[in-house]
Amino acid sequence: MTRTKKVLRYVLLAAGALVFLFPFYYMIVGSLQTEPDPTIAGAFPDPGNITGDNYVNINERVNLIQGLANSGIFAGGVILGTIVFGVIAGYALSVLKWRGRGSTLVLVLLVQVVPFQLLMIPLYVMIARDYGLSDTYLGMILPFLINSTAVLIFRQYFLQLPNDLFDAARIDGAGEFRILWSVALPLVRPALLTAVLLTFIGPWNEFLWPFLITKEAALQPLAVSLANFISNVAASTSNPFGAMMAGAVVLAGPAVALFIIFQRYFVSSDLGSGVKG
Amino acid sequence: MTAVQARQSGTAQQTEQAPPSRRRGRWLGEHPLGLLLAAPYLLFIALIFAYPIVFSVWMSFQDYFFAAPGAVVDRPFVGFDNYIAIIQDPAVWRSFFNVGIFMLINVPLTVALSLLLAMALDKVVHARTFFRVSYYVPYVTASVAVVAVWLFLFSSNGLVNQILGPLAPEPSWLVNSYLAMPTIALFVTWKGLGFYILLYLAALQNVGKELYEAASVDGAGAVRKFFSVTVPGVRPATVLVFLLATITGANLFTEPYLLTGGGGPNGASTSPVLLMYQKGIEQGNPDVASALGVILIIFVLIIAWLQYRFIGGEER
Numbered sequence: 001m002t003r004t005k006k007v008l009r010y011v012l013l014a015a016g017a018l019v020f021l022f023p024f025y026y027m028i029v030g031s032l033q034t035e036p037d038p039t040i041a042g043a044f045p046d047p048g049n050i051t052g053d054n055y056v057n058i059n060e061r062v063n064l065i066q067g068l069a070n071s072g073i074f075a076g077g078v079i080l081g082t083i084v085f086g087v088i089a090g091y092a093l094s095v096l097k098w099r100g101r102g103s104t105l106v107l108v109l110l111v112q113v114v115p116f117q118l119l120m121i122p123l124y125v126m127i128a129r130d131y132g133l134s135d136t137y138l139g140m141i142l143p144f145l146i147n148s149t150a151v152l153i154f155r156q157y158f159l160q161l162p163n164d165l166f167d168a169a170r171i172d173g174a175g176e177f178r179i180l181w182s183v184a185l186p187l188v189r190p191a192l193l194t195a196v197l198l199t200f201i202g203p204w205n206e207f208l209w210p211f212l213i214t215k216e217a218a219l220q221p222l223a224v225s226l227a228n229f230i231s232n233v234a235a236s237t238s239n240p241f242g243a244m245m246a247g248a249v250v251l252a253g254p255a256v257a258l259f260i261i262f263q264r265y266f267v268s269s270d271l272g273s274g275v276k277g
Numbered sequence: 278m279t280a281v282q283a284r285q286s287g288t289a290q291q292t293e294q295a296p297p298s299r300r301r302g303r304w305l306g307e308h309p310l311g312l313l314l315a316a317p318y319l320l321f322i323a324l325i326f327a328y329p330i331v332f333s334v335w336m337s338f339q340d341y342f343f344a345a346p347g348a349v350v351d352r353p354f355v356g357f358d359n360y361i362a363i364i365q366d367p368a369v370w371r372s373f374f375n376v377g378i379f380m381l382i383n384v385p386l387t388v389a390l391s392l393l394l395a396m397a398l399d400k401v402v403h404a405r406t407f408f409r410v411s412y413y414v415p416y417v418t419a420s421v422a423v424v425a426v427w428l429f430l431f432s433s434n435g436l437v438n439q440i441l442g443p444l445a446p447e448p449s450w451l452v453n454s455y456l457a458m459p460t461i462a463l464f465v466t467w468k469g470l471g472f473y474i475l476l477y478l479a480a481l482q483n484v485g486k487e488l489y490e491a492a493s494v495d496g497a498g499a500v501r502k503f504f505s506v507t508v509p510g511v512r513p514a515t516v517l518v519f520l521l522a523t524i525t526g527a528n529l530f531t532e533p534y535l536l537t538g539g540g541g542p543n544g545a546s547t548s549p550v551l552l553m554y555q556k557g558i559e560q561g562n563p564d565v566a567s568a569l570g571v572i573l574i575i576f577v578l579i580i581a582w583l584q585y586r587f588i589g590g591e592e593r
Contacts, residue, residue, distance in 0.1 A: 009397045009400060009401060010401065012393070012394070012397050013394065013397050013398060013401065013404075013408050016394050016408070016411075016412065017407070017408055017411040017412070019467070020411050020412050020414060020415055020467070020470075020471065021411050021414065023415075023423060023426045023427070023430065024414060024415075024418075024426075026426055026429070026430065026436070027422075027423075027425070027426045030426070030429055036429070038429070038432065038434050038435045038436050038439060039436075039439055040436065040439055040440060042436070043436060085317040085318055085321070086318070088314040088315075088317070089314060089315045089317070089318035091314060092310075092311040092312070092313075092314035092315040093311075093315065096307075096308035096310060096311030096314070097306050097307040097308055097311065098305055098306035098307070098308050098309055098310070098311030098312050098315075099304065099305050099306040099312070100306075100312060100315075101306070101311060101315075104315055104318075104319065107319075107322055108318075111322060111326055113520075113524065113577065113578065113581040114326060114330075114574060114577070114578070115524050115527045115528040115550075115573075115574075115577060116528070117527075117528045117530055117550045117553075118527065118528075118550070118553075118570045118573050118574050118577075119325075119326065119329040119330065119333065119570070120550070120553065120554070120557075120570075121333060121336070121553060121557045121558075121563050121566045121567050121570055122328075122329035122330075122332040122333040122336065122567065122570075123325070123329050124557075124558065124563075125332070125336070125343075125563060126328075126329065126332065129343060129344075142325070143325050145321055145325075146317070146318055146321045151318065176308065176310050176314075201417050204419065205417075205418070205419035205420065205421075207419070207420060207421055207530075207531045208530050208531065208550075208554075212554075212558065223419050223421045223422075226421050226422070226425075227421045227424075227531075227534075227535055230421070230424065230425060230428070230535055231534070231535060231538065231539075241425075241428070241429045241432075244425040244428070244429070245425050245426060245429065247422075247425065248421070248422035248423070248425040248426060249422075251419050251421060251422040252418045252419060252422040252423070255417050255418055255419065256414055256417065256418060259410070259413070259414070259417045260410060260414075263406060263409070263410050266413070
């Protein structure tokens with residue numbers, strides 16, 4: 001490998017990183033500007049133009065703490081449902097042999113292909129109109145309760161465990177629940193973290209469904225209240241872009257931080273297994 | 278042999294106690310418990326996917342409207358009326374055309390850029406983690422949050438136009454009927470690229486090193502190796518990109534809703550799902566919106582099936 005080739009490779013990768021990271025940097029800079037400065041000079045923080053007012057302004061229009069709490073409850077409910085029901089489904093689809101296993105697996109794959117958004121009308125009629133679950137956390141969580149990708153990740157990890165392990169445990173007289181809890185689960189702990197991370201971004205970033213189902217501001221996840229601010233009220237504030245970006249920093253912060261801290265659990269092989277089944 | 282013996286001894290033990298349960302046990306497979314463990318998931322699928330699909334189809338053949346919970350109202354069967362309304366609506370055709378534009382920009386750009394960056398990333402040693410993480414940061418961030426920055430960047434006197442100077446388009450990106458949809462496609466490509474880089478990175482690991490060596494021995498240059506070894510080697514991933522891009526296009530809602538203020542200018546960036554929302558929820562015609570949804574689901578499933586056949590034929 002020649003030296004120029006190596007340098008070129010790094011230049012390419014660095015240019016890529018710049019394109020991906022710059023908007024985030026710009027988001028933070030913009031959220032701290034007293035006056036929005038769209039000029040090229042405005043991309044660099046100017047000590048004379050720095051303020052925390054945008055965060056105060058957006059917090060007056062959108063209750064940030066409440067929004068974060070609602071997003072947390074929404075995501076937490078989905079994660080809990082996915083862990084509890086997804087792990088046992090993944091176990092059933094990998095270790096246990098039962099009639100209908102093959103068709104269930106096809107179903108899991110098929111569900112990934114049907115865009116959820118296209119079911120919004122019947123789901124809205126069912127959940128909001130028939131069950132009266134609009135403006136409730138349950139109504140928000142229900143359509144996302146079990147993440148199918150997570151089920152596939154669990155299945156993939158359980159499949160990698162040697163069969164002898166389960167046979168040995170069965171000979172020792174352990175029941176299937178006991179085997180799942182004491183043998184299988186401790187061995188797939190990394191998969192749990194990967195699945196939790198992947199499941200987390202779904203509801204945390206989801207906009208359309210909670211937007212349909214919550215009309216009451218006190219129940220809206222932050223993504224919804226920020227979107228409402230962007231599309232309706234932003235124009236009536238003195239520095240709309242600054243306030244928007246302050247809200248964006250608060251919404252993006254937790255997800256970005258989690259994925260940086262736990263980056264080693266979010267690698268290509270897991271994704272591959274999840275997508276390819 | 279041992280299996281037969283085991284079954285025989287099992288039969289001998291159980292015959293006297295409970296023959297029905299044994300028969301059921303065998304009918305349900307070796308571990309009937311599996312069905313029980315999968316039951317919550319199956320129930321979830323039935324409730325959240327299967328039933329809504331059936332309900333949606335049923336609704337699309339009805340003059341369906343919202344009514345107070347519990348109220349008994351007459352909702353007559355109207356045959357294909359809702360579908361006819363959909364087909365005759367130019368806005369629907371426009372939205373499908375827009376998804377076409379979206380895919381025309383999104384797919385080639387995604388395949389080319391993510392493969393290029395994945396190949397570069399595959400070979401470097403230093404700062405690998407930094408690059409990998411920085412590429413997928415947009416993917417894990419909420420669309421709503423990044424939309425805020427893009428609105429600022431692409432506003433008429435925003436940074437992008439400032440850099441372009443006299444080359445800045447007039448009217449500006451998101452309010453220009455020719456550029457609104459391409460800008461949305463660019464946004465979605467940028468946001469999802471990190472995911473596809475990871476996908477290609479995994480696919481590249483599966484391309485045998487010996488293939489490259491064999492190609493070198495045969496005198497192939499870098500370009501030839503790329504087209505004859507790398508491209509066929511990562512083909513399953515490429516096919517997956519096509520499928521996921523179709524699904525993303527069919528799902529597009531947040532971006533046109535927020536970036537172009539609801540599919541503007543003049544419907545130049547409407548997406549089918551945005552139209553479903555406007556027709557179904559805003560205008561109170563869930564029947565027409567359902568018909569649109571059914572058409573889209575059929576569309577996506579046909580494409581997915583074609584892809585499945587495509588990959589299946591490749592691997593067997």
